[in-house]
Amino acid sequence: MRQRDELLALSARLAESGVWQRIHKVLLCRLRGSNKIDFRRAVIDCVSVRATLEGARRGRTPRFRRKKGTKHHLITEAQGIPLAVHVTEANRHDV
Numbered sequence: 001m002r003q004r005d006e007l008l009a010l011s012a013r014l015a016e017s018g019v020w021q022r023i024h025k026v027l028l029c030r031l032r033g034s035n036k037i038d039f040r041r042a043v044i045d046c047v048s049v050r051a052t053l054e055g056a057r058r059g060r061t062p063r064f065r066r067k068k069g070t071k072h073h074l075i076t077e078a079q080g081i082p083l084a085v086h087v088t089e090a091n092r093h094d095v
Contacts, residue, residue, distance in 0.1 A: 024082075031081065038078035046073040048090045 051068035
């Protein structure tokens with residue numbers, strides 16, 4: 001369990017510092033430069049992930065505060081290569 005917690009903490013630090021975003025940008029640039037990204041079609045989807053028991057309730061009204069967790073939004077190109085990822089509170093509406 002300790003190793004898992006250490007890995008989660010490291011991943012969070014890398015995300016906060018922007019490392020994951022920079023790696024993603026470099027990979028997309030290389031794929032685009034070698035003409036491996038198919039922009040003819042895209043898929044947009046999201047999934048809600050329930051928070052653990054320790055998760056905080058968020059939202060302006062009691063109705064929205066009932067929804068604990070996060071919502072993961074993803075856009076991929078035709079072959080499934082992720083173009084963009086965004087995480088919001090679970091109580092946010094889909095766009």
